[in-house]
Amino acid sequence: MGPPPPPPPLLLPRRDGALGRLLGGPPLGWQGSGWQAALLATSILVSSNLPIHSQEISILLEPSNLIEEGETISLTPQVSPDPFRDCRWLRGMELIMTHEAGQPLFVLGEAYSGREVMEQDCSLYISNATEDDSGTYTVIIDRDGASYARGDVDLLVAAKLSQAVLQPAKSIVEENGNVTLQCITSGSSVFTISWVKDGQPVPETEVLSNQSHKLMLRNITRDVAGSYTCVATNPFSNVASNPGQIIVTGGTFPSALDSPDWSGASWKSGDIVKIVAGTFSALLVICIGLMLLFFCLREMQTLEKRDAASCPCAICTAIGSASVL
Template sequence: MCAGEGILPPGPLSGAVAGMVKFTTTLTPPERPFLSVSWNFKGVNIITSTSINITEPGHTNRISLDRTTGTLELRNLIMEDSGEYTVTIIPDGGLQEQGRITLNIYAPITGATIRSPAAVLIEDRSATNLTCEASGSISTRLWMKDGQPVETSDSISLSMDNRTVFIRPVRSSSHGTYQCQISNPVSSMTAAFNLTVNYGPHNMTITGPAAASTGHRVMLQCMAASVPLANFNWMFNGNVTNVNTSMFVIERFEGKNTGNYTCTARNTVTMKEKSTVLNLRASCSAPRWSFSVFVISTLA
């Protein structure tokens, strides 16, 4: 009969290749030394301690035994050290005590990277995938985008092992920084990849006053969400101007400056363009600021 089946923690115990682990028992040193302490691995006694220590040749110089508690230290770990370990202790004048624990060895994670096919991606027209790779014992892969977990949707899916993210098609929301955290119980590593999706122009607006007083300086700012940045040009009352920046400046407002200011944004990669209009009126009072809401969308 055996007593003390719980003299080892439940486990499993984790260790890294080339590292060290300790199989620590729950025993306190007895008043009289144990008659025998024996550790067994895969049916082989790797060390037996009575009046002398007998160590299995394959573990010579790799193990140390604390004779007072039965605790074993195993060094220079290799993958083949994974498995179940059994300790058997015979006290002086007591019942035999035994414990079992499983050791899992992992190769540390190295060389984490994210691969993606080289291509120019355009929203709603292109598809791509991101593949997370690393060396070592991989237990888990966790995907993040711009600091938030990647969630599956009608355009985003994951492979069964979380190794690859499929994006079909890419959208403006697909643009950003993706991270893959690869881990096992003894190490982790994170790789990052900046995915560029060409999109837009979207969300066209002109900011500026809806009315201005004579003699005042007026600034109209055209904005659009676009990757790459959009090119801008302006028209006034249907006539082409020489302004091709996002800012239209009227140095000294006069009556002749009243009318419709049309800003057109064009993306040279998506070949899309959008226009929006602001109607500027003359006013004797302080100018009021407004946002344009009329948008014309074209695909060149």
């Protein structure tokens, strides 16, 4: 029994809807629906017509698996230079291109962006890399229809971060309430977020949720009040946001033994009224006392001039006796 027949030509729809095209040639013109394209790709990859003897190979990715946006990447299969029947490159499950040995033309797939070039030795070059180029790259080399080599490698492309903005810039929340801060970044989609409060890292135990780059604090207490910033970091840059202020209101008024927070950030609105009312009452008592003292002194002077034997008030009598002594 001879070897199985060769696999059918690998043609997948491009982004423009066409099934594919040959370099230097016109589009093939066949239009297919999404499910037809997916069925075709799946049938090709898992078809019983694929070669039955496989070899796992490594791929040399240069300059590295992690590169900055804008660089040029080369992916070279580490395989013996034996003649091959065809070579195909995929990103994820999407075809980039296929090259048949001895032929000057290439079949392009939907993952082809116009920046990819395949050499005769099956090496793949990607110029001016973008974050969209990140993913798992797979090479499949069909040697003779009965054996093939396959390899995979992961690539991460990241751009420099340009800005981080914390929203809202000011949050006023009642004690035992909830507050959410969001860190909005630009320049790159590859980054991690960390949070800082009053210049110190926010403990992970206080971060109940960091999904979607949000800091969510629940059932907050007064010690949550302060200035917050978020820091976005990736392998090539890091940026800090504008500060965001959290003000906590509510709770009880601090006692005389407590150290007052003169910033007022943690007092409820009625506390200020209590302070003003208490101050006014104290001033009123002092004024009344001064007026009473002035009246008694005046009466004492009048009685001295008249040689009066008594004073109409006990306080004046005491003061007059003290002055005679």
